[in-house]
Amino acid sequence: MMASVYNCPVITLPKVHNRAGNITAVNNELELPFSVKRLYYLYDVPGGETRGGHAHYKLQQLIVAVSGSFDVILDDGTVKKTVHLNRPNYGLLVVPGIWRDLVNFSSGAVLLVLASESYDELDYIRDYNEFLEYAKK
Structure with a gap:
């Protein structure tokens, strides 16, 4: 399948509401089209900073704004x-x-990433x- 921004949907995750607070659970291959092999989160990103700046050959990710x-x-x-x-x-x-x-991180933003693969530097295009050359193929 050819990579396209149109193949990157926003997925609504299940939310269980309770007067004492909400909970969202994410299950491998149920809410996600892959099994999670790694998760990480970004926080305390200074105003005006940019993160990311790369692509992956194999890795899929679900990116969630846990806060902010x-x-x-x-x-x-x-x-x-x-x-x-x-x-x-x-x-x-x-x-x-x-x-x-x-980009455009609000104060107190926490970004959670659920990833389909373990960290592998060879999977990054930095x-x-x-x-752009890869995308032409």
Whole structure:
């Protein structure tokens, strides 16, 4: 399948409401189209900073704004699309072959990533010009 920003949907995650607070649970291959092999989170991102700035050959991710808000700029080499995340029960699925930049972090924002693969530096495309060449194939 060709990588496209149009293959990166926002997924509504289940939310169980209780007067004492809400809970959202994410299950491998149920809410997600993959099994989680790694998770990590970004926090205390200074105002004006950009994170991301790469693409992956194989890795899929679900990106969730656990707290606060931020924008994800998706780029497939032809089309760019910006997705604003600001609710902990919505996640953005990012498929392989998509460049992503994470920008406009609000104060106190926490970004959670559920990833389909363990960390592998060889899976990263970190140079934008190399990414554009890859996207043409």
